[in-house]
Amino acid sequence: MIRFENVTKRYADGTVAVEGLSFEVAEGELVTLVGPSGCGKTTTMKMVNRLIEPTEGRILVDGADIAGVEPVELRRRMGYVIQQTGLFPHRTVLDNTATVPHLLGWPKARRRERARELLDLVGLDPSVYGDRYPDQLSGGQRQRVGVARALAADPPVLLMDEPFGAVDPVVREHLQNEFLRLQSRLHKTVLFVTHDIEEAVRLGDRIAVYGEGRIEQFDRPASVLGAPASPYVADFVGADRGLKRLSVTPIEHGDLEEPPTVHLSDRLDKAAERMASSGARWAVVLDDADELHGWVSAGVVAGAGQESGTVGDHARRMEAWLPLGSSLKQAFSTMLQHDAGWIAVLDSADRFVGVLTPARLHAALRRSVGADARDLDREQVALESIEDS
Numbered sequence: 001m002i003r004f005e006n007v008t009k010r011y012a013d014g015t016v017a018v019e020g021l022s023f024e025v026a027e028g029e030l031v032t033l034v035g036p037s038g039c040g041k042t043t044t045m046k047m048v049n050r051l052i053e054p055t056e057g058r059i060l061v062d063g064a065d066i067a068g069v070e071p072v073e074l075r076r077r078m079g080y081v082i083q084q085t086g087l088f089p090h091r092t093v094l095d096n097t098a099t100v101p102h103l104l105g106w107p108k109a110r111r112r113e114r115a116r117e118l119l120d121l122v123g124l125d126p127s128v129y130g131d132r133y134p135d136q137l138s139g140g141q142r143q144r145v146g147v148a149r150a151l152a153a154d155p156p157v158l159l160m161d162e163p164f165g166a167v168d169p170v171v172r173e174h175l176q177n178e179f180l181r182l183q184s185r186l187h188k189t190v191l192f193v194t195h196d197i198e199e200a201v202r203l204g205d206r207i208a209v210y211g212e213g214r215i216e217q218f219d220r221p222a223s224v225l226g227a228p229a230s231p232y233v234a235d236f237v238g239a240d241r242g243l244k245r246l247s248v249t250p251i252e253h254g255d256l257e258e259p260p261t262v263h264l265s266d267r268l269d270k271a272a273e274r275m276a277s278s279g280a281r282w283a284v285v286l287d288d289a290d291e292l293h294g295w296v297s298a299g300v301v302a303g304a305g306q307e308s309g310t311v312g313d314h315a316r317r318m319e320a321w322l323p324l325g326s327s328l329k330q331a332f333s334t335m336l337q338h339d340a341g342w343i344a345v346l347d348s349a350d351r352f353v354g355v356l357t358p359a360r361l362h363a364a365l366r367r368s369v370g371a372d373a374r375d376l377d378r379e380q381v382a383l384e385s386i387e388d389s
């Protein structure tokens with residue numbers, strides 16, 4: 001969708017901002033450009049909407065060299081979000097959001113309706129915020145208006161230059177999550193500039209790690225973290241890259257333990273029998289719709305085995321659960337939050353699939369590092385354990 005072919009930008013004073021840049025952003029892909037200040041990220045981005053012209057090489061959008069496309073026509077297809085938002089201070093939030101539809105000559109009623117829809121989409125109630133002016137909003141809200149405005153004419157491409165750079169870390173994480181949710185619905189082709197590796201890793205389908213004026217590594221976040229291409233990249237992503245990797249490694253079926261399951265309505269003696277035969281110290285308790293209820297310990301069931309009651313009389317609730325595909329970081333955080341030695345994992349239909357324990361979490365992380373290093377699927381990686389060696 002966006003293709004850089006050997007692009008160099010040399011400014012009039014001789015500064016070479018980027019040199020021999022070649023990479024491609026696929027349709028619907030979110031690529032983050034990350035690197036230290038002055039490495040050429042913004043120059044790269046501004047060449048895509050022709051705010052800056054390359055000195056050498058060419059940039060193709062949708063197969064066409066943009067050197068031959070009128071800048072105005074080109075920018076119509078590209079939403080642009082910047083850190084300083086660039087909102088007009090004397091226009092209301094609604095009018096700011098409708099800027100591009102206004103330029104495109106949409107009738108007033110239609111552009112206002114579109115602006116309301118967009119504000120809603122970015123989590124701002126138009127009836128509350130629509131008539132305010134930008135200085136009557138918080139920093140995070142202004143950034144949301146910036147995103148809404150960029151999306152107003154539904155462009156296939158979004159160029160985002162440190163869009164969440166001016167807000168505090170908590171609001172920032174919030175905006176990132178909202179943006180990810182939005183992107184999973186809208187599938188825009190996004191080029192996203194940041195100097196924050198955490199942000200790059202969290203948002204990017206792929207990351208371009210910039211050194212001075214060139215890309216040092218262009219790969220999926222897990223690979224950049226798991227197998228940095230050079231000492232420079234390793235240094236840039238940081239010594240705690242194993243921890244960062246937790247946030248980009250999803251829980252997969254093969255990571256889970258499958259303890260015995262019993263039902264709330266099961267008789268205690270039956271449940272005791274089942275648990276004794278599997279040797280488990282506890283079992284997961286499901287309700288009659290096969291949804292997670294909690295757990296019950298083998299000791300309690302065995303002790304009460306002579307009673308006529310059901311598992312439901314002794315089961316404990318389990319609140320620590322996540323859907324398959326959640327990150328290992330979420331899993332770890334959920335364990336800590338609930339002070340739990342394991343968490344339940346559910347499929348997309350909320351059915352119980354298995355449990356993740358700290359040991360399994362660690363194994364999943366190690367397997368994913370091994371899989372990337374050898375270009376395998378995670379389940380193909382056998383782990384050596386300390387006991388084996």
Ligand SMILES: Nc1ncnc2c1ncn2[C@@H]1O[C@H](COP(=O)(O)OP(=O)(O)OP(=O)(O)O)[C@@H](O)[C@H]1O
Pocket residue numbers: 011012013015016017035036037038039040041042043044195
């Ligand atoms: N108009 C210009 N004339 C001369 N040099 C420029 C010009 N614009 C940028 N540069 C230089 O080009 C290099 C790359 O700048 P660019 O703004 O692309 O970096 P960046 O990675 O986006 O940095 P930051 O994260 O600080 O915004 C820098 O050395 C910068 O000083």
